[in-house]
Amino acid sequence: MTAIPFLDLKPVYDELRDELDAAYRRVMASGWFILGEEVEAFEREFAAYCGVKHCIGVGNGLDALHLILRAYGIGAGDEVIVPSNTYIATWLAISYAGATPIPVEPDERTYNLDPDRIEAAITARTRAIMPVHLYGQPADMARAVAQRHNLKVIDDAAQAHGARYRGRRVGGLGDATAWSFYPTKNLGAFGDAGAITTDDDELADRVRVLRNYGSRVKYFNEVKGYNSRLDPLQAALLRVRLKQLDEWNRRRQVIAARYLETLSDVPELIAPGVVDGAEPVWHVFVVRHPQRDKFQQRLTAAGVGTLIHYPVPPHLSDAYREAGYAPGAFPIAERLAREVISLPIGPHLSGDEAAARGLGFDACGIASVASEQDDGFNAWIGAGMHADMSWMERTREVRQRIDMFLPDARSVVMLAANYCTDPPDKPEDTPRGRVSRYAWGRDYHRAMRRAVCKVAEVVDQVFPGSRSRISIDSAPVRERAWAARAGIGWVAKNSLIIIPGVGSWCFLAAVVTTAEIEPDLPIADRCGSCRACMDACPTGAIVAPRVVDSRRCIAYHTIENRGVIPSEVARSMGDMVFGCDICQEVCPWNRRAPRSHIRDFLPRSEDTAWPPLAPLLAGNRDWFEAVFTGTPVRRAKLEGMRRNAEIVRNNLCGGAPDLP
Structure with a gap:
């Protein structure tokens, strides 16, 4: 299963490996490791990117804020208006300067400083307003308020690299802007780093002195400064990443x-x-x-x-x-x-994974078409284990060549939705049959279609020019095989997919795409020596691990078989009037299966899970349509359900002719 981490920085290096390696070698070969040409080049490039005159590289984002305050002479006895909702570094910079942070509440919609609340917090000691572009959302800079009260606007842009407000990039909206290039940022270094951008010539000059021990010339110190310098290695790596920002x-x-x-x-x-x-x-x-x-x-x-x-x-x-x-x-x-x-969000989080989780899917994985292989499907068909499902043989070639389903296919995005819901109480008023859990609610083909289509749309948006085609167990796509290749789970001995933390009560869907997406790794088979499903099958349909002979399978006969059900299968059906869940019910991986949160999969009524035999035996079409329209049970048709009900009546009642 594809676990979606909140953050994964490894792909940053993978995408820009050659350029980053070259930048590293360039710095190592230069023998220059403090300030110098590499830092100056980044400062020029980032200033141009932000649309300002100056960029001064410093040690980190906290230092950037602190140095701006020091350069403006803001310190003891002064107040700086700051959001009440921000990372503590914004406040710490003010405290380090000796000033007092004055909190102002945020706008609940944007999480940023509410400009309408600022003026009430201004006093005679207020020297600056410090908006934060929190979470990458550009903040209202409150310039009009600042101008009325002759205040500096110092914005914290640690999370807003590249953001714009009213057409202009963050970085040139206030008097001075502080940046962090912490590795997790949109423009991140490979360690701590920061910068200040400004159009203020005098401020830029002061900060350059303050960051370097208060010195312009080595060993000659004008003021009590700090050691807060962007190093050439980080500058070189940032130059590479800036081009991709x-x-x-x-x-x-x-x-x-x-x-x-x-x-x-x-x-x-x-x-x-x-x-x-x-x-x-x-x-x-x-x-x-x-x-x-x-x-x-x-x-x-x-x-x-x-x-x-x-x-x-x-x-x-x-x-x-x-x-x-x-x-x-x-x-x-x-x-x-x-x-x-x-x-989770980031440039290397594929949009399909994010969308899949957001749309309610419980697992998402990606397989490369290059991983397609014969895993025994041909032999299974050749042995006749598909029974009368002739469409499988007719589409055998397509099922083994996904590029026949979608020409130029490169990747398969596999999705899984948990349908495990609790059964309704079984009424004891009349003999009843049992319906397989997957068919208690709305037909999954229809229930999942909108969400699967949205994932396909995301794939096409993230990979412009790509084409996608979906399958929800309704096309010649072998979803279980692709799910295993995509790392969603593994194929269990009953041939179903087991997803760690979810179990096997899952519907599968595929988004086949021409986009080349980095695949996930398959996960190991964790069934081990367990034979619970094989031993529990009353007809011996699981003839070998991961090989199910449909000719012996209760689910096949009660759903797909349009003819006579063999007596040895009929005797084993018990009360199962549609489908069979025995091999899943005994699986240890399903003992703690979570309950589905998808309303469409909840039982519609007692009758959809425990249908009374009487209306089925009577061939009551009105009742059948009222209870089962829009559910998977419709696939068996009324005639098939009537046949199944007769078998269940014989199993439960010894063939009694009359039912209440």
Whole structure:
């Protein structure tokens, strides 16, 4: 199964390996490791990218904020307005300068500093406003307020590389902007790094002196400065990544757009808002849920990595205990801390995986078409184990060559949806049959189609020019074989797919695409020596591990067989009037199978799970249509269900002619 990590930095190197290696070798060969030409080149390139005159490379984002404050002479006795909802580094920079952070509540939609609340917090000691472009969302810079009160605007853009506000890039919107190039950022280094961008010539000059021990000339120190310099190796690597930044941001925006579209249907989930004129770059994708912890547990169980940004607002942290803020001082920030959760997003998270989880799928994996191979399917057909399912033989070649299903196919995105729901109580009013669990709710072909199509749309968006075609157990695509190749699970001895943490109660769907997507690795068979499914099968249909002879299978005979059911199978049917779940019920991997959250898979009624035999035996078409229209049971048709009901009556009642 593809577990979706919250963050995976390895693909960053993989995509740019040659360029990054060349940059590393260039610096090593130069023998210059403090400031110098490589740093100056990055400073020029990043200043041009931000549309400003100056970029000054520093040690990290916290230092960037601190150095700006020092360069502006902001310190003891001064106040700086700061969001109550931010990473604590924003506050720490103000404290390090000797000034006091004055928190102002955020806009609940964007999580950013609410500009309408700023003016009320301004006092005679206020020297600056410090907006934060939190999570990659450009903040309103409150320039009009700042100008009225003669305040500096120092923005924290640690999470907003490449974002725009009203057509202009972040980095040139305020008096000075602080950047972090921490490895997880949209533009990340391979260690700590930071920068300051500004159009202020005097500020730029002061910061250059302050970052280097207060010195312009070595050993001659003008002021008490700091050691906070961007090193040439990080600068060289950042130059490589800067060229890719816009493309990587575009990929994030595609995934965010899909999140915003699909998550609107999730009850109680609050997606982030985007203000007019803002072009976010989605450093993290933060949503809110009133039962955040339970929601996070559910995502964890489904293999989705999440984080909380941030669990404790700065005013309630131990670091600011001396400020005397009590719980409730900033209710919006505190509510956000209780409700926010960050979902996976990044340039190397394929949009199909993100969309699949967002749409309710429990597993997603990707297989390369190059992995296609004969795994015994030909021999199975040759032995006649497909029984009367003649379409399998007619489409044998297509089932073994996915490029005949979609010309130029390169990848297969496999999806799994858990259909495990609890059965309704069985009424004891009349003899009843039993329907296989998968058929209790809405027909899965229809129930899953919209979500599968949306995943296909995402694939086509993430990989422009690609084409996709879907299959939901309705086309000549061998979903189980592809699911195993895609690493969703492994083929169990009963030939079903077992997904770790989910079990085998799953529907499968495939998105076949011409896009070349990095495949997932198959996972090992974990059935070991267990034979529970083989031993439990009453007809011996599992003739060998992963080989099911349909001619002996109760599910085949009660669903697909249009003729007479052999007596040895009929005697083993018990009360099973449609399908058979015995081999799944005994599987140890299903003992703790989670319950499905998909409403369409819930039992429609008692009769869909435990149909009374009487109306089936009577051939009551009106009753049959009322109960089973839109469910998988329709595949057996009324005639087939009547035949099955007669067998079940004989098994339960010894052939009694009358039923209540």
